Amino acid sequence: MLELPQTGYLRLPQIIGNPKAEPPTPPLIPVSKSTWWDGVKTGRFPKPVKLSARTTAWRVEDIRALIEQLATERAA
Structure with missing residues (x-):
C-alpha cells in the first residue's frame, strides 16, 4: 500500500487512483468517482x-x- 503522510490532505485522484497519470496512481479506495461522491x-x-x-x-x-x-x- 502507498505510504501516507501523518498529516495533510489528499485530492480525489490520490484516493480513488488515476490510471492515466504518469506514473499511474494506484487507488487507496478502489471505487469510481461517482461512487465516492455518493458515499460522501x-x-x-x-x-x-x-x-x-x-x-x-x-x-x-x-x-x-x-x-x-x-x-x-x-x-x-
Whole structure:
C-alpha cells in the first residue's frame, strides 16, 4: 500500500487512483468517482475540506480511519 503522510490532505485522484497519470496512481479506495461522491453524500465516506474555491481535499487522518474501518468490515 502507498505510504501516507501523518498529516495533510489528499485530492480525489490520490484516493480513488488515476490510471492515466504518469506514473499511474494506484487507488487507496478502489471505487469510481461517482461512487465516492455518493458515499460522501450518504456519510459512508468522510466529508471533504474546501482548500479554495476550486480545490477540494480530504484529511489524511480521515482517509486512514476509513481504510481501517473498511479493513475491519472486510475481516468480519
